[in-house]
Amino acid sequence: xxxxxxxxxxxxxxxxxxxxxxxxxxxxxxxxxxxxxxxxxxxxxxxxxxxxxxxxxxxxxxxxxxxxxxxxxxxxxxxxxxxxxxxxxxxxxxxxxxxxxxxxxxxxx
Amino acid sequence: xxxxxxxxxxxxxxxxxxxxxxxxxxxxxxxxxxxxxxxxxxxxxxxxxxxxxxxxxxxxxxxxxxxxxxxxxxxxxxxxxxxxxxxxxxxxxxxxxxxxxxxxxxxxx
Numbered sequence: 001x002x003x004x005x006x007x008x009x010x011x012x013x014x015x016x017x018x019x020x021x022x023x024x025x026x027x028x029x030x031x032x033x034x035x036x037x038x039x040x041x042x043x044x045x046x047x048x049x050x051x052x053x054x055x056x057x058x059x060x061x062x063x064x065x066x067x068x069x070x071x072x073x074x075x076x077x078x079x080x081x082x083x084x085x086x087x088x089x090x091x092x093x094x095x096x097x098x099x100x101x102x103x104x105x106x107x108x109x
Numbered sequence: 110x111x112x113x114x115x116x117x118x119x120x121x122x123x124x125x126x127x128x129x130x131x132x133x134x135x136x137x138x139x140x141x142x143x144x145x146x147x148x149x150x151x152x153x154x155x156x157x158x159x160x161x162x163x164x165x166x167x168x169x170x171x172x173x174x175x176x177x178x179x180x181x182x183x184x185x186x187x188x189x190x191x192x193x194x195x196x197x198x199x200x201x202x203x204x205x206x207x208x209x210x211x212x213x214x215x216x217x218x
Contacts (some may be wrong), residue, residue: 013122047134062209066195082191084213088177101169 003109022045024055025061033060037068037106041077048080051104056103065104080107122138133169134162142169145179146215150186157189160213163196167211174213189216 023036034052039107042045053061069077083103132145142160149155162170178186194213201205 004191007171056168058171059165059209062167062193062211066193066207071197079193082193084171084188084191086179098175100168100175102171 021048022037022050022052025051025057025064027057030060030064033064034072036068037064038066038072041053041073041106041108047108049106050103051106053065054101055099058100061102061104070104076109077106078109079104129153130157132173133157134160134166134173136166139169139173142173143176143181146173147181150215150217152181156217158215162208163210164208167209170211172211174215176199178215184217186215187218188200188213190214 021040023033023040026031036047037051040049049059051065065079069079081103082105085101085103086098087101088096088098130149132142132149134142146158146160149158160170160174174188178188190212191214194210194212196205196210197205197208
């Protein structure tokens with residue numbers, strides 16, 4: 001998994017400590033994430049999944065939530081909650097930068 | 110105002126019929142939108158603003174909401190509600206495509 005975005009570093013850190021009900025959105029193929037979310041509900045029996053993303057991946061996270069709930073799990077899963085926030089961190093040039101984050105909670109109907 | 114994105118056409122259509130409390134996010138400079146939102150609260154006396162975006166501009170809409178509420182209008186304005194949805198429309202090649210949308214409602218504290 002190549003890291004082509006310096007702003008993904010904090011995401012990687014979070015990812016290590018995350019539980020199975022959290023899906024972090026990055027630069028992998030779109031359908032990997034959709035399948036991951038759908039499988040958590042269908043084969044892992046999850047009742048709730050949290051899709052997290054930061055920066056430019058926020059648009060993607062919304063797409064994934066929409067495709068998972070409207071195309072694959074219609075009538076079964078819905079967007080239960082959406083939260084946005086900001087995080088501050090130092091980029092590789094040592095500059096303090098702000099990045100927006102989103103958390104989309106999907107739950108069974 | 111150059112239109113470099115074919116997927117902005119439906120946005121432009123909506124924009125014409127919108128009221129003053131709705132800010133549509135597109136490709137203009139970032140601070141134009143932040144200033145627009147802040148001014149609606151400070152000089153126009155708005156109690157509520159809805160920031161709308163579609164597709165790749167969703168990440169930007171979240172950034173604008175975060176910067177407006179955390180940097181410029183801290184203690185005054187907060188993110189009251191967030192909704193996501195999808196729209197289907199024909200692109201310029203005549204293909205039916207799906208695009209995600211977001212609506213971020215900012216309100217006075």
